[in-house]
Amino acid sequence: MIIAVASGKGGTGKTTIAVNLALSLENVQLVDCDVExxxxxxxxxxxxxxxxxxxxxxxxxxxxxxxYCRKCSEICVxxxxxxxxxxxxxxxxxxxxxxxxxxxGCEGCILLCPEKAINRGEREVGIVKIGKKExxxxxxxxxxxxxxxxxxxxxxxxxxxxxxxxxxxxxxxxTSCSVxxxxxxxxxxxxxxxxxxxxLHDLEIAYEVTKVLKIPSGVVINKSEDDTLIENFCQKNNIxxxxxxxxxxKIAEVYSKGWALIEAFPEYKEKFLELFKKIKELQK
Amino acid sequence: xxxxxxxxxxxxxxxxDPRFGRCSYFIFYDTxxxxxxxxxxxxxxxxxxxxxxxxQFVLEKGAKKIITGNVGPRAExxxxxxxIEVVLTSGKVKEVINNL
Numbered sequence: 017m018i019i020a021v022a023s024g025k026g027g028t029g030k031t032t033i034a035v036n037l038a039l040s041l042e043n044v045q046l047v048d049c050d051v052e053x054x055x056x057x058x059x060x061x062x063x064x065x066x067x068x069x070x071x072x073x074x075x076x077x078x079x080x081x082x083x084y085c086r087k088c089s090e091i092c093v094x095x096x097x098x099x100x101x102x103x104x105x106x107x108x109x110x111x112x113x114x115x116x117x118x119x120x121g122c123e124g125c126i127l128l129c130p131e132k133a134i135n136r137g138e139r140e141v142g143i144v145k146i147g148k149k150e151x152x153x154x155x156x157x158x159x160x161x162x163x164x165x166x167x168x169x170x171x172x173x174x175x176x177x178x179x180x181x182x183x184x185x186x187x188x189x190x191t192s193c194s195v196x197x198x199x200x201x202x203x204x205x206x207x208x209x210x211x212x213x214x215x216l217h218d219l220e221i222a223y224e225v226t227k228v229l230k231i232p233s234g235v236v237i238n239k240s241e242d243d244t245l246i247e248n249f250c251q252k253n254n255i256x257x258x259x260x261x262x263x264x265x266k267i268a269e270v271y272s273k274g275w276a277l278i279e280a281f282p283e284y285k286e287k288f289l290e291l292f293k294k295i296k297e298l299q300k
Numbered sequence: 301x302x303x304x305x306x307x308x309x310x311x312x313x314x315x316x317d318p319r320f321g322r323c324s325y326f327i328f329y330d331t332x333x334x335x336x337x338x339x340x341x342x343x344x345x346x347x348x349x350x351x352x353x354x355x356q357f358v359l360e361k362g363a364k365k366i367i368t369g370n371v372g373p374r375a376e377x378x379x380x381x382x383x384i385e386v387v388l389t390s391g392k393v394k395e396v397i398n399n400l
Contacts (some may be wrong), residue, residue, distance in 0.1 A: 089356060095349025098356045098374075100382050111381050118349045148306055 018183045019295060020202035020231070024218025026189035027150035028208045029261065034186035035059045036277045040288035045179055049198035050167040050188040051142060051157040058274045061143065062154035070142040070172045071155070072121035082190035086109040086132060088125035094118045096257045097125060117164065132203035142169035146176060153181070154235065159225035173217040174201075190218075191225045204295050205233040209258055219246065223255065232298060236291070240264040256298065257290045277299045303329045303400060304363035305393050310338045312394040318369025321351030328361050329397055337361075351375035359384070367396055 021034040035056055038046040041217050049055040052200040075088065075097070084101040089112075092210040096118035101110040116139060126134045141163045147154040157173030166188070173195075177183045187198035199205055205226045219235070226233040235242050235250055240260040249258050261267065262276075278284045306323035307314040317323030322344050329336040342357075343350040355375040358366065359382055366379065366386045379386050389396065 086356075089353075095343070095346060095353045098352040098378050100356065100378060102382060113352070113381065115349065115352055118352070215338055266310055 017204070017296075017299065018177065018185060018202045020185040020187050020199045020205045021208060022195060022205055022226075023185040023189055023208040023224055024191055024220070024222035025209065025215055028189075028210050028215060029236075030056060030189070030208050031059065031186050032238065032271065032277060033206060033208050033236055034126060034184050037291060038184050039276055039278055040285045041292060044151065045153040045155060045181055045183040045185050046120065046175060047173055047183055048154075048156040048183060049170045049194070050174070051159040051166050051194070052101045052188060054156050054158055056186050057156060059276050060154060062149040062152070064145050064147035064154075066146035068144045068172070068176075069140050070144060071138040071171045071191070072119070072141050072168055073123050073126075074116055074119055074137045074139045075114060075125045076135040077114070078133045078135060079240075081111075081131045082112060083108045083111075083131055083133075084112070085130065088112070088129055091124050091128055092119075093212045094120050096120075097255060099250045109231075109239035115164065117137060120165065120221065123167065137274070141165045141170075144169070144173045144176060153178070166194040170194055170197040174198075174298075190293055191221050195222075195225060196229065199229055199231060200288065201229050202229075203299060205231045206236055206295070207233050207255075208236045208238055209246055210239045211237060211246050212297055215246065216245045216249055219249065223253065234258040234295065234298065236261070256294070258294050259287060301331045301364050302362045303331060303365045303367060303397075304358045304361065305329060305396060306341075306366075306368040307338075307393050310340070310391075312336065313375040314395065315391060316367065316369055316390055316396065320368045320375050321344075321354045322367070323354075323368065326354075326358060326361075327393055328363060329400075331400055349351050349374070352378065355379060356374065 019224040048054040083205045089097045089099045098113040142159040145156040157169040209215045232255040236259045238261045306317040307325045308317045326339045343353045351372040351374045355378040364392045
């Protein structure tokens, strides 16, 4: 079973929920898919024993074959290729300029080049780390600085999931491509929110994403105080509220030290086990 | 020689557009025939790579000199490769043409 932890708004407590749920279970995998700023490792302190490189395909132009016809540049929706034809020589002469950071690795140019003058090259865009902390198998995707292909790194990280053990995915915030890549194929999605107008607004759009992806979901209210805003929304849309974590300075202090909640307050382990039980029941 | 001037409007009374890749119009002025052609910039709202495509377009049109407010790093790289002179300035398109 794959459980994704997502939220529209950032800073609602996705990582807190994902890490503590994982630490409460016996045999589990925790996958940090927030590849632009992975932070699960801060709270988990895992031992890393494997690092894999994540590569994307890039075009490599064979200047012997290229006629500078501009077909590759025309079909590239990301404008990653510019073709310059220079002068009037007997043999075609020019430059094909490739802007690697605009390329999404679709390989369209390689397929459609009429001269077969484009070869498949590779470029690293990120890494995947594999490690362990006690009963938790740890997988982390990490996008290299200045790169944009977060979904490529997320998909690679997810490819390391062992299907026989439950996996918990810490998704990035928002509702962009990286969130869709993280949620795809999940069996359940925990939507973490806070009882503020911002929290509600972004919960609404995150919930829409889970509906489109046909993933059953439930809400966890973090920094819980007066939760009327969220409760009304959940009631109206028939979304179960699975857990509440109070707005408590002591919890913030523990977080600021990089500790897991259940390490400081062992009584929370029961609550996270209860959360897992509820999700399993909703799966039936 | 064909000179490309980025413009905020579609005529010679317009101001020079301060952006190259995301300008509103390209004005191609032929210094020999003293005539000009105007093209709206197709890549003005492009998600990314506006400069790379605009630079390629301007080169295809045969421009040998670019007059604009500012050129991004990608378009600049293309102009450098193609050996095209880029002049950064501001003011009215007409004034620039009179000074050519």
